[in-house]
Amino acid sequence: MKTRWMDSPVGGLRLYVDAGLLTRIAFDAEPDGERDEDDLLDEVERQLTECFAGERREFDLPVAADGTEFQKKVWAYLRKIPYGETVTYGQIATDLGYEPGISRAVGAANGANPIPIVVPCHRVIGSDGKLTGYAGGVERKTILLELEQPGLF
Incomplete structure (x- = not known):
């Protein structure tokens, strides 16, 4: 390594x-x-x-992260969230074919993401549109979202 x-x-x-x-x-x-x-x-x-610097919207990097099959599904979904957009934990659960009530499990998988920024877990927000927990801290989440969409938060 x-x-x-x-x-x-x-x-x-x-x-x-x-x-x-x-x-x-x-x-x-x-x-x-x-x-x-x-x-x-x-x-x-x-x-x-x-x-x-605002010059790149998508990453083209080979990644591999150890995790459960569920975590890997969530992380693959995160890579598809477009730059400057956000989704909710419940939306991810539904889009992956689960009940919205599994949003806490989605949040836990999101928090376990070992490759933040490149696998954009910062683009996931609460169902009320507010910023919720982020493994790197809500302050970092705010900075990352502001870089993508100034004035969003």
Whole structure:
């Protein structure tokens, strides 16, 4: 596994790649002076930088995340949410063929997403249109949504 730290509008990020796949992005990373050299890490950093600059709306990166089949279904759905748009936890449950009442399970899967930003879990909001929990903190969620749609929140 190779890693790299990068600065961003949502704080320090630690990028993780393994076997040619992006496997994790961690918030609250502290710079440590280490910088693994890797073509995929270069590409992840480039695409994230473009995203934060408003120059990229979709990511074209090979990703792999360990999780349950349910989590993987939710994470695949998240990748299809268009840039600048939001959906609710209940909407995801319904669209995946479940009862809306399973929205808490969708929220838990969303919170377990190991590749935030690239797998845009920040685009999921509460049924009342309000921002709800986010593994990286609601402040980061607000920043990410504002980058995509200024004045939204």
